Amino acid sequence: MxxxxxxxxxxxxxxxxxxxxxxxxxxxxxxxxxxxxxxxxxxxxxxxxxxxxxxxxxxxxGKLNLDAKPSVQDISPALVKVDAQYGFSPLAFELGSQMLVEKAKRTGIAALAINNCFHFSALWPEIEVLTDQGISALAMVPSHSCVAPAGGTKPLFGTNPIAFGWPRPDGMPFVFDMATSRIARGDIELHQRSGSKIPNDWAIDEDGQPTDDPERALKGAMLTFGGYKGSALSAMVELLAGPLIGDMLSRKSLEFDDGAGVAPCHGELIIAFNPSLFGGTDFVENSHRAEALFAGIVDQGARLPxxxxxxxxxxxxxxxxxxxxxxxxxxxxxxxx
Known part of the structure; x- marks a missing residue:
């Protein structure tokens, strides 16, 4: 077609x-x-x-609040929280991100915690909203339990992505957005949709064995990237975007879903940094140091994220x-x- x-x-x-x-x-x-x-x-x-x-x-x-009105709360000079009221997360981010930027520019570092949100999108568009305003940022979310910890055989973590952005004086920012699982769950679902096999190091089946069948992978558990290293980062995301901000772990989010198979409901944490305030009078020189790092990557034929x-x-x-x-x-x- x-x-x-x-x-x-x-x-x-x-x-x-x-x-x-x-x-x-x-x-x-x-x-x-x-x-x-x-x-x-x-x-x-x-x-x-x-x-x-x-x-x-x-x-x-029937789980999502179709007309949720996110509530923005100014908690402290460096913290803003948004209660998404069980709506999708993007509007909550839009409403809270400007206060986040203002706080980061004043204090050097600030955080935005979004609670009670259904999260169903990539993180890099949020990060780029912040880098466009000269702010460096780190974002993370849990999801539904679908990833086994390294050495385990049962789902415990979500795909638990981490995104980071660094503003650059010319051109596009340095940005990465990666799951702490081997691959995003959506990639396995796309293989299922097309009827194609997956690499057998992405997931294990219900018996804990490697599989190239996306159907069996979705019934089993995905794997973390980098073994124990990815597993540790995934646990960090669970803690910082869960208990730290008063929201659900991935396993609890899956229980909340109760078999509906819909978008995960949980929290999100975004930490923003003001490079000009951190760098002080050396901000320009620090910017040159960052550009030298990027040049060092590109000059040897490697690709920036x-x-x-x-x-x-x-x-x-x-x-x-x-x-x-x-x-x-x-x-x-x-x-x-």
């Missing part, structure tokens, strides 16, 4: 239509569509508009986004009339 090419504006309008026609309030639909279109724009299929299928399942489950995403973004802006015809048809079928 021939791909369907849409401009970014057309893709955004389609995403908003899918979401609002299924009952999601307009402010939430705009914020969520922006996140999912960013994934598709940057050719990150696992975090693109394919996720609208899961979003709609969540909307129809997100470089392929930025290249895909340029193509998408110029030529639009090509959606597989089946996915486009599936999205149109989600629109309630």
């Amino acid at each position: 021939v791909d369907v090419v849409l401009s970014l504006d057309q893709l955004h309008a389609l995403a908003v239509n899918v979401l609002t026609s299924n009952g999601l309030g307009a402010p939430h639909a705009q914020a969520m569509a922006k996140m999912l279109v960013a994934g598709q724009r940057d050719d990150c299929q696992s975090h693109g508009v394919w996720r609208l299928i899961g979003c709609v399942k969540t909307l129809r489950s 997100s470089q392929r995403r930025f290249e895909a973004r340029k193509r998408s802006v110029e030529h639009g986004v090509a959606l597989p015809a089946k996915l486009h048809a599936d999205l149109l079928n989600l629109i309630e009339t």
Whole structure:
């Protein structure tokens, strides 16, 4: 089947239509569509508009607050909290991020904790909102239990992604967004959707054995990257974006789901740093040091994180986004009339 090419504006309008026609309030639909279109724009299929299928399942489950009004709380000079009121997370981030930036610029370091949110999107679009304002940032979230700890055989952790961004004086920021699992769960689900096998080091089956079958992988457990190192980082994410901010661990999020199979509900932590305040009078020199590091990576033929995403973004802006015809048809079928 021939791909369907849409401009970014057309893709955004389609995403908003899918979401609002299924009952999601307009402010939430705009914020969520922006996140999912960013994934598709940057050719990150696992975090693109394919996720609208899961979003709609969540909307129809009755668990999500369709018209949630996130509550922003100014806790201290360096801490802002947002209670998402059991709505999707992007709107809560939009409402809390500006206060986060203001606090970071004043104090040097500040944190945003989002509670009671259904999280269903990549972290790098949030990070880039902050780097665009000269702020360096670190973000993390748990999810549903689907990843075994190193040496274990049963799901305990979520995919537990970590994202980091560093603003640069010219061009795009230094940004990475990575799961602490071997791969994002969405990548396994995409293999399941296409009927293709997965590498046998991504996951184990229900008996704890390596598998290349995405069906068995989804019934078993995913693996952490780097063995014990990824497992330790995953546990760190559980603690910092769970008990530290008064929210659920991945296992509790899965219990809250209670078999509905919808987006995970939990918390999110974003820590923001003001390089100009940290660096003081040496800020310019420190910026040169950072650029020397990036040059040292590129000059030996290595690639900076997100470089392929930025290249895909340029193509998408110029030529639009090509959606597989089946996915486009599936999205149109989600629109309630």
